[in-house]
Amino acid sequence: MSVRTTSPTSVPYVEYVEYVEDLSPGRGTLPPRAWYASSDVVSLSLDGSWRFRLSATADAEDDSFAEEGYDSGDWAEVTVPGHWVLQGDGDFGAPIYTNHLYPFPVDPPRVPTENPTGDHLRFFDLPDDWPASSHPDAVLRFDGVESCARVWLNGTDIGEFKGSRLPHEFAVGHLLKPAGNVLAVRVHQWSAGSYLEDQDQWWLPGIFRDVTLLHRPAGSALDFFVHASYDHREGTGTLRVDSEVDGRVVVPGLDIDTKTGQAVVVPVRPWTAETPHLYDGTLVTDGERVPLRIGFRTVALEDGLIKVNGRAILFRGVNRHEWHPEHGRALDLETMREDVLLMKRHNVNAVRTSHYPPHPAFLDLCDEYGLWVVDECDLETHGFTEQAWRDNPVDDDRWTPALLDRAARMVERDKNHPSVVVWSLGNEAGTGRGLTAMAEWIRGRDGSRLLHYEGDRNCRDTDVYSRMYADHAEVERIGRGLDGGPRKRRRLPLILCEYGHAMGNGPGGLADYQRIFEEYDRIQGGFIWEWIDHGVKDERYGFAYGGDFGEELHDGNFVCDGLLFPDRTPSPGLLEYKKAIEPVRIKGDGIGTGVGIDVGGTVRVTNTYDFADLSALAFEWSYDVDGEAVEAGALNVPALAPGESADVKLPEPPADARGAETRWTVRAALAEDSAWGAKGHLVAWAQLPLAGRPLVGIAAGERPVRDGRGGIKLGPAVFASRTGELTTVGGIDVVGPKLDVWRAPTDNDMGAAWQSDVRYGVLWRKLGLHRMRHRLDAVELADDALIVRTRVAPAASEVGLRTVYRWTSDGTRLRLTVSVAPEGDWNVPLPRLGVRLGLTAGDRVRWHGGGPGEGYPDTDSASMLGRWESTVDELQTPYVRPQENGARAAVRWAEIGTGPGLRALRVEGEPEFWFTARRWTSEQLDAADHLTDLTDLTPGDTVWVNLDHGQQGIGSQSCGPGVLPRYQLWARPAQFSFVFSEIDG
Ligand code: GAL
Numbered sequence: 007m008s009v010r011t012t013s014p015t016s017v018p019y020v021e022y023v024e025y026v027e028d029l030s031p032g033r034g035t036l037p038p039r040a041w042y043a044s045s046d047v048v049s050l051s052l053d054g055s056w057r058f059r060l061s062a063t064a065d066a067e068d069d070s071f072a073e074e075g076y077d078s079g080d081w082a083e084v085t086v087p088g089h090w091v092l093q094g095d096g097d098f099g100a101p102i103y104t105n106h107l108y109p110f111p112v113d114p115p116r117v118p119t120e121n122p123t124g125d126h127l128r129f130f131d132l133p134d135d136w137p138a139s140s141h142p143d144a145v146l147r148f149d150g151v152e153s154c155a156r157v158w159l160n161g162t163d164i165g166e167f168k169g170s171r172l173p174h175e176f177a178v179g180h181l182l183k184p185a186g187n188v189l190a191v192r193v194h195q196w197s198a199g200s201y202l203e204d205q206d207q208w209w210l211p212g213i214f215r216d217v218t219l220l221h222r223p224a225g226s227a228l229d230f231f232v233h234a235s236y237d238h239r240e241g242t243g244t245l246r247v248d249s250e251v252d253g254r255v256v257v258p259g260l261d262i263d264t265k266t267g268q269a270v271v272v273p274v275r276p277w278t279a280e281t282p283h284l285y286d287g288t289l290v291t292d293g294e295r296v297p298l299r300i301g302f303r304t305v306a307l308e309d310g311l312i313k314v315n316g317r318a319i320l321f322r323g324v325n326r327h328e329w330h331p332e333h334g335r336a337l338d339l340e341t342m343r344e345d346v347l348l349m350k351r352h353n354v355n356a357v358r359t360s361h362y363p364p365h366p367a368f369l370d371l372c373d374e375y376g377l378w379v380v381d382e383c384d385l386e387t388h389g390f391t392e393q394a395w396r397d398n399p400v401d402d403d404r405w406t407p408a409l410l411d412r413a414a415r416m417v418e419r420d421k422n423h424p425s426v427v428v429w430s431l432g433n434e435a436g437t438g439r440g441l442t443a444m445a446e447w448i449r450g451r452d453g454s455r456l457l458h459y460e461g462d463r464n465c466r467d468t469d470v471y472s473r474m475y476a477d478h479a480e481v482e483r484i485g486r487g488l489d490g491g492p493r494k495r496r497r498l499p500l501i502l503c504e505y506g507h508a509m510g511n512g513p514g515g516l517a518d519y520q521r522i523f524e525e526y527d528r529i530q531g532g533f534i535w536e537w538i539d540h541g542v543k544d545e546r547y548g549f550a551y552g553g554d555f556g557e558e559l560h561d562g563n564f565v566c567d568g569l570l571f572p573d574r575t576p577s578p579g580l581l582e583y584k585k586a587i588e589p590v591r592i593k594g595d596g597i598g599t600g601v602g603i604d605v606g607g608t609v610r611v612t613n614t615y616d617f618a619d620l621s622a623l624a625f626e627w628s629y630d631v632d633g634e635a636v637e638a639g640a641l642n643v644p645a646l647a648p649g650e651s652a653d654v655k656l657p658e659p660p661a662d663a664r665g666a667e668t669r670w671t672v673r674a675a676l677a678e679d680s681a682w683g684a685k686g687h688l689v690a691w692a693q694l695p696l697a698g699r700p701l702v703g704i705a706a707g708e709r710p711v712r713d714g715r716g717g718i719k720l721g722p723a724v725f726a727s728r729t730g731e732l733t734t735v736g737g738i739d740v741v742g743p744k745l746d747v748w749r750a751p752t753d754n755d756m757g758a759a760w761q762s763d764v765r766y767g768v769l770w771r772k773l774g775l776h777r778m779r780h781r782l783d784a785v786e787l788a789d790d791a792l793i794v795r796t797r798v799a800p801a802a803s804e805v806g807l808r809t810v811y812r813w814t815s816d817g818t819r820l821r822l823t824v825s826v827a828p829e830g831d832w833n834v835p836l837p838r839l840g841v842r843l844g845l846t847a848g849d850r851v852r853w854h855g856g857g858p859g860e861g862y863p864d865t866d867s868a869s870m871l872g873r874w875e876s877t878v879d880e881l882q883t884p885y886v887r888p889q890e891n892g893a894r895a896a897v898r899w900a901e902i903g904t905g906p907g908l909r910a911l912r913v914e915g916e917p918e919f920w921f922t923a924r925r926w927t928s929e930q931l932d933a934a935d936h937l938t939d940l941t942d943l944t945p946g947d948t949v950w951v952n953l954d955h956g957q958q959g960i961g962s963q964s965c966g967p968g969v970l971p972r973y974q975l976w977a978r979p980a981q982f983s984f985v986f987s988e989i990d991g
Pocket residue numbers: 105205206361433434474504535564567965
């Protein structure tokens with residue numbers, strides 16, 4: 007072992023691991039090229055169980071393990087693809103989560119001495135069908151290794167590489183033996199490359215994508231570039247396949263059989279994300295037949311807009327990190343397919359591969375099912391912001407070769423995918439010459455796609471003005487062209503590469519964004535942050551997040567900010583997004599104003615797809631009386647072209663619904679099974695109110711009387727005479743109800759620590775809204791009412807809410823009218839305003855109102871009015887960090903009770919209310935850090951029910967703008983009523 011003294015730090019360092027801190031991208035690897043699998047060429051997957059030894063430092067062990075005959079008998083095993091920190095039951099270290107802080111001292115390119123290093127060994131024989139005279143150019147391919155690897159085959163050092171989410175290949179034919187091959191890979195968690203990979207995610211070392219040995223016959227294809235453009239005026243496609251090795255290009259479906267390098271023009275059906283027509287073809291070289299899937303499409307920046315095949319497109323997108331709760335970023339094909347299918351089924355049409363190229367098979371799926379892809383390079387240096395971007399690698403020429411290597415590995419690997427329409431240089435890497443060099447290289451190599459980088463605010467190197475988390479007002483200003491900015495930028499379209507921060511409950515305000523996107527041509531849509539929560543499956547917590555593995559530095563549950571829960575269950579945020587971006591708009595006259603539809607009964611249907619007509623959809627109407635569909639039928643909507651609208655007549659409403667609330671529900675669903683959804687899958691819908699809800703109105707005939715046993719009787723109810731608190735309704739025991747303004751703050755209520763904006767969740771707690779006191783001022787027995795006067799206020803403040811509960815009864819039903827008058831200077835909105843009561847029994851709920859899922863003022867578009875049923879447990883939304891959830895919006899009435907016949911307390915609201923029921927209090931919910939904190943609570947019998955007159959909106963402030971003013975719940979005089987009764991059956 008030779009030790010050198012490095013300058014200038016004078017730290018002894020072992021020569022054989024010097025490459026770890028070397029700025030270069032690697033040594034010994036082949037030039038990057040297109041990723042493909044040819045059917046008639048032999049390959050050997052080296053995935054599976056590998057021998058594994060973990061060391062604490064890069065230099066703890068020498069390289070003798072790579073030699074043939076080395077005895078690894080006492081080594082452990084890991085599964086490849088995989089991350090070792092997620093295997094070995096904690097024996098192999100643990101994941102670390104930071105958002106942008108480097109979890110090691112920033113001293114580029116140096117990394118800590120504590121550098122977990124995994125030695126991997128794989129023994130293999132060549133398969134029987136491996137050609138006997140192995141061509142010298144057999145290739146060993148690594149699709150992804152974090153963060154730096156050195157490789158030996160049969161004792162020979164073949165090189166090393168960095169660039170975790172990028173492919174690296176070595177020529178190994180000359181080293182292969184028919185049997186007894188030893189592949190040794192040393193993987194270091196930290197390397198100079200880690201400075202370029204500071205994405206907001208878990209740090210997860212390991213060989214996390216496939217390892218494959220590919221036979222390369224003489225005359226095999228090396229690299230090739232499929233150029234397949236579409237001329238929308240002529241309806242023709244131009245195909246030219248440039249190949250490093252000459253050959254023929256055959257596309258039977260288009261009668262093409264031509265030489266590589268030769269352009270052919272033929273009539274074709276173009277590829278779009280909505281109509282993903284692919285033509286199967288083959289690239290035939292002397293030694294190989296490579297299957298091609300060709301999509302003809304042309305991407306251009308024209309008239310200041312992103313156009314595909316001559317039409318401007320609107321991104322209804324998501325940011326997708328690769329995530330699996332048990333396997334981290336090691337995803338199998340079925341999980342990738344599940345992501346694509348879930349996207350398609352939720353009306354998503356675009357993916358930004360934040361913040362690195364995904365597993366290549368994911369892009370095949372995007373080609374096949376149809377998604378626009380912004381393919382982003384594996385580059386982020388966000389942690390340098392802590393030092394005002396000093397020493398940022400993207401502005402330091404010494405790093406430029408590594409940056410160019412990353413750009414090339416992405417572009418060369420992915421260039422043949424029609425789904426990829428935009429290249430992105432990376433994320434949050436500041437600005438610098440290195441980025442410009444990347445942009446220039448990419449443009450030189452592929453002029454057929456557009457370039458994106460959000461950090462380039464002046465759009466010097468990019469084709470699109472990109473922002474993250476801009477608020478509605480600013481997006482609208484940009485839409486109107488009033489944002490100023492440099493000349494080049496003023497002529498570019500805007501996309502929000504991130505918006506709608508889906509952390510915990512939310513995001514709110516998506517429908518409001520969508521309205522702006524659809525109104526202004528210049529705004530070409532956006533990508534929700536983000537697709538999936540990166541919770542790690544964990545026995546202790548259900549799902550773990552930052553800090554749960556004892557990290558000294560971490561960013562908590564900021565890693566759980568997706569539209570899917572970690573197990574891929576759609577969250578309410580995804581359902582809301584699906585509704586906000588639905589590609590068909592169905593409107594009735596007066597809808598949204600409460601007036602409903604005109605007497606003529608006409609709905610206006612608009613196709614907001616960019617390419618597809620409506621022929622794939624079948625429309626249906628239903629006529630709903632008090633939330634139940636009493637009649638339904640098909641609605642004949644023409645196969646409208648994109649952008650077209652039609653007025654469609656509904657049938658005559660049945661006449662027998664007087665005195666009831668009535669509405670139309672119109673649905674657009676898949677007319678037939680499609681590649682991604684079954685016949686009947688709901689794509690878009692609307693509800694059009696007809697007759698409004700009659701008043702609940704009960705005659706206040708009863709007089710409250712003291713019952714001589716410490717109670718006050720009023721109709722079916724008994725109250726405690728000293729406090730005036732309701733104790734029973736009929737045979738049902740009740741705790742409360744009392745005014746309640748507290749909710750367990752959501753991540754969006756709390757905002758992000760770095761934000762300068764007002765963060766209401768923080769102010770609420772400061773003001774003490776979680777510890778309101780109820781002062782009893784009077785219990786008055788009037789002729790026809792029991793009146794309880796109180797003042798509800800937090801300690802140490804003059805603000806308060808004078809609250810009067812007025813109870814009346816007609817003998818069988820009980821009416822509560824709550825009047826609230828704010829006092830003092832309320833400088834924060836209220837979290838909620840309503841009453842909370844406890845029921846000693848209740849596990850089933852029925853209601854007429856919004857459902858089936860939750861809805862808050864700015865997240866209620868997907869909440870469909872109707873009759874719904876649920877258990878109390880199913881009403882809960884399992885946000886990884888517990889917080890306010892589960893409110894059902896616009897509830898007319900709810901029944902909560904037990905037993906199959908439902909002996910229940912019925913609550914009718916005037917006006918409609920938000921309904922929430924849970925087995926724990928808001929305080930317990932607030933105190934919980936993980937779902938297990940709630941499920942571990944000794945279950946009390948009490949179900950806590952909130953009946954809310956108002957709720958504060960949700961917004962997106964966990965990393966973006968707060969709640970729009972119209973969804974804020976300011977303290978104002980308010981009055982609202984509930985009618986309680988006991989029902990049986
Ligand atoms: C952005 C960043 C993402 C993620 C998000 C917050 O600034 O690009 O990677 O950190 O904020 O969740």
